[in-house]
Amino acid sequence: MRTFLKVILVAGLSITTMATEAQNKSKPNIIYILADDLGYGDLSCYGQTKFDTPNIDKLAAKGIKFTQHYSGSAVCAPSRSTLMTGEHTGHTSIRGNLERGENLEGQVPMDGSVITIADVLKKAGYATGAFGKWGLGFIDSEGDPLNQGFDEFYGYNCQRKAHRYFPPYLWHNKEKVFLKGNDYTNKVTYAPDEIQKATLDFITKNKNKPFFAYVPFVLPHAEIISPDDAVYNKFKGKFNEDKPFKMPHDYLSDYGANIEEHKYASQLAPRAVYATMVTRLDIYVGEIMARLEQLGIADNTLVIFTSDNGPAVEGGADPKFFNGTAGLRGVKRDLYEGGIRAPFIAVWPDKIKAGTTSDLISAFWDMKPTFAEIVNVKEIGSTDGISILPTLLGKKNQKQHPYMYWEFPQAGGRKAVRLGNWKGVIYNIERKDNPEFELYNLATDPVETKNVAAQNPKIVAEMKAIMKEEHRHSTLFPMKE
Template sequence: MKSNLKIKSLLYIGLLSIVFSCTSQSKKEKAAEDLTGNKPNIIYILADDLGYADLSVYGQQKINTPNIDMLATRGMLFTQHYAGAPVCAPSRSSLMSGQHTGKTSIRSNSKAPNVEEGQPPMSGETVTVAEVLKQAGYVTGAFGKWGLGYIGSEGDPNNQGFDEFFGYNCQTQAHRFYPTHLWNNREKYFLEGNDWKNTVTYSADVIHEKALGFIEKNKDKPFFMYYPSTLPHAELLVPNDEIFKAQKEKFGAEVPYKGKNGNDKGLDYGEDLEVKGYTTQANPHATFAAMVIRLDKHVGEVVAKLKELGIEENTLIVFSSDNGPHAEGGADPEFFNSNGIFKGIKRDLYEGGIREPMIVQWPKMVKAGSTSDHISAFWDVLPTVAEIVNIDAPTESQGISFLPALLGKQQKEHEYLYWEFHEKKGRQAVRAGNWKGVRLQMSKNPNALIELYDLSKDPGEENNIAEEYPEIVAKLSDFMKEAHVKNDRYKFDYEKDK
């Protein structure tokens, strides 16, 4: 496996490893075994399109999320954590691979050609979080939305380190909450009563029950459960239960969502349904709130299951979201102030599109009620879990373990974080310390102007100060060139003729 780090970076890392080797090893030994003498179970819960401020613990005023808030009360809340990308597939690829979007093998949302359902596969050479943990003796399971390779491909979750997978293989199918089927490993699992006309079995609830079953089944051995929930992604739709009824009463009469262009043809369940679309919704605000509350309920039930089985004290739980809030299917991030003080939503490389909530609960290891302003990203998760289980992280990872931050120890920082996005005419972004650079419309022009923001003074990215600091802009441009590695599948326009 190749490393593209520069020689000076290798020398720097080598010096650090010599200076800190003894300390690092002692931390690994301490962290790899909890107070019971066993490796901790690890649960990573990933919300779908949940904004930074969609949780009450992060400032949400219209929706209460007591169970997720309780994770923060009993653990650590991160204020400067970032997704891998501003949309689903590349963000999840970054999470699984420990690589940013300049290097990870999936860099945009797309459908695999000549396949009924599923996305282009993650490279078979990729070493995933699940594979690292299997090497350490963990049972591994994934429950929810995959989107990193169609069934049977090298990106199939069963080929990427997961012993068990249940949910949506295809993220396009996951636009619908009442599909005909989900996948149980490589076999279709049909949902009772669902036929694209009738909405009987709510997929998120079935996935949740399977996730709880995995915990129950593996309570006596170390396990890793990746739980990429489909909530609260569009379509906006929930069962007509007490959760929804309470929110419907709370929000009252609403302006209905009638489809992308105000035309509901082909969107609603029925003879003319188009899977890729979103159903109409008479109560979009109430429905979105109910979806977030349902997600919170599911998180609470995961914790309750751990308590019931007597394994909560030996379980590390991470909660985050894959990208910024969406404005699709009737969702209204402005109404809910879903991105808080930040500019941008899903598909933006401004803070609102990529800065995410992250909460970590690890009893007796992570200080209850603590907060961290450590700057971290999805590609840090793999080296973090590798350090927890005392296994070397793959050399291809650009991540830095944030285990020291979790344990209240001195934390190594990134020189920079990098993102690229292959839609919207091409976008790049870099964060280095408090400096944030954003380059738009660069697919045809890799030297397009860079906007510059000082996040310590301007977290909302309102004042572009690029003209005042040309030397900083030049440095961020160098980082962008260094971080982007050409990929034959994902080319910017300026690369296609080369």
Template sequence: MNIKFVLFSMLFSIALVSYAQENKKPNIIYILADDMGIGDLGCYGQKFIQTPNLDKMAANGMRFSQHYSGAAVCAPSRSTLMTGQHTGHTPIRGNKEVGNNMEGQVPIPANTITLAEILKAQGYVTGMFGKWGLGFNEGDPNNQGFDEFYGYNDQKLAHRYYPPYLNHNQKIDSLEGNDWTNKVTYAPNKIQDHRLKFLEDNKDKPFFAYIPLVLPHAEIISPNDSIFKLYENKFIETPYTVDNDYTSDYGPNIVKHHYASVAKPLATYASMVTRIDVYVGQIIDKVNKLGLADNTIIMFKSDNGPSVEGGTSPDFFDSNSKFKGYKRDLYEGGIRAPFLVVWPNKVAKGSITDHVSTFWDVLPTLSEITNSETPDNIDGISFLPTLIGEENQAQHDYLYWEYNIKGGRKAVRKGNWKGVWYNMNTKKQGHLELYNLAEDISETTDVADKHPEIVAEFKQIMKDARTASALFPFEN
């Protein structure tokens, strides 16, 4: 046999394998915490709560300092993620229930093009494991691009961590021992089992695993296991009891969508954040054991700022860090949250970026990575150049948020300027507050009276950036 031919064949085979590896579609895992503040992670400054796996993610990848949630509450934030549209355009702009004694939230319309559908068209197996909140029927995950769904469709049911059942595609999966009185099966642990099985089952195919965790959203509750024992006696505690209007304990008289009382709220909340970290560690370990790490993108984010409900204590833990506001606020503390990305050999280890980005940028970013077509009606901009260290990163002209309850709230960020307008639809109307984030990151000093030209520009943006919504009307 001609030795030159053998050598050529070997080199050609190596080149083919190298080309195939370089052009193989990356697996994508997007993990979304629920009501976690940017200050809840060690890599963002947390002092009391242990998050070693997430801190390791930051060390092995990129940490974003200016990445924004899609909204200040659950459902619209998820809608912006799935559609690539901000809350002035995305179909779901608030936590609106279907009503008429029906379960679930107003469904995302059938004709919506979702991130899952885009990736599925590229040959991805798609799975969603956790809290959906975008409706049953036409809005159901199985009808919005997900091959497999396991978890909570109704986000009000997700107020409880020991429900009698979860949804598995179009079936009900009863949870052993749970009957609204007895608490045996901790739902997040059961959902985690399904996540890990999905990774195992689809290790030989490109997959998109969307993992919207329920933790650490209220109710504040945890199994009495090794994770809880890390904090059981660490803090001076004041029990959170039933002596308020939105607390109801498990038992025959339970109000299902309320929250349980909790004897040690600080320890319990801390354990819930650490449980998230444990889940992330299990997912990373599974990816490593399956030999998928080099071709898997893992992203971690929170859907909005920290909650002040159900026994949470964001001020004690400094959950919103140096930022003003909490969940439902359009100040930085309500919408600026942690974002970590690991992509071996693509994203530089230990890198930190101040690129201003947001939920509605995820769809075009993953579309560009997977060579997918991007819908024409999106508001997002791909941040792939930032991830891979290129200098041609496009920038947003502005970011826009709206929230049609709590008196009506809007916010705009443009450059270092931030405009926030509360009580837009009340008799005693508020005014547009203006902050220079470069000088006042905590939004303590309203300088609107000193910059009337910027105020006028922001008012015009708030008017022009949206389309009308019959479901989520915003009159001012």
């Protein structure tokens, strides 16, 4: 009888284990790759001609490419906040880059009470890891990634520290991990390589259960710098750089005893190095995809690639030379299309049809409801997003945004609304009593050169009402209404 009961018990446990494994396998792994300051036109599959991005292009060939996807904001921290919270910049807690304090490491923390993407996926049984640049709260604060739903973090907690690619240390959870040979004088260990290793280790470690890997790469954000290796040699001397770029003196600080670490090193060949940095980013993406294939989990993994805002002009970056916005107006910090329209590519074998393109208007704050629908979690807290899962799966029942809204309380105060094909922009809100309202028809004027506000007063009035309605007061980021 005991033997019989034991057999029954073991059989029951086996069935339960099999059911759990089957359930886990039915949940796709999710990898969200976020480039830093990569422009809409910086990928060859989006029109880049001066260098190639074959691995990212392969993602587009195997999946879906969006042509009207938007970042959460025009700079780093608020873009990441909209992604994590699913709220646009009129609602999310971090709306600009704001330091914790002079000489203190890390930025002000985002609201600890919000339900993040990582919280949603953790609720569904996912292992969660973040690898790269955080910028949403210093260690042990409510904004610490370990307090925002992540099991593991490796990389730069502080955005200012991420201005240097050869830092003395990175963070692993709450511990500093010192990098061999780096002391702000000697440059030995390239931090992105170490972050990449941690990313691949996380994927390998969690191959038998569903995982969410948030991979906010630092590349190709300034400083513009690269190891002198085979990747750099591919571009060395390729571009006309007879007049070496020199950083403005007030933001120049080379490696050495007197380094000001938040500034950038000078660079004699910034074009070659920028192309190297994007190429290295592409190589990292290829390595992630290869690891999924090696582990036999590629078919059950959704991989998304995008960028946090438009291309920068700091540190020697030259979006004009590379046509980094694909001709769109504006760069990083702008709410014109070049500052916020982002590449967006998604691959999910046997779910997303290969080689497809979508003109769905979507944004970072759509990711939380999208992932929640994928994993069947209903309680996700506040969101301004919609699930774009129907578009990913090629279905017809896709909801549409009635409008999109952005605000940027820095750079004089800026707001923007997209309403169908109409785009409204106001600059200098904090500096002028009656700032000019600009209105563009993106269907006929995608580069935003013809202001037609005077001819369309009803559209202008509707957009102004949206701007007023969608702005919620923030003590950290006050802004005139």
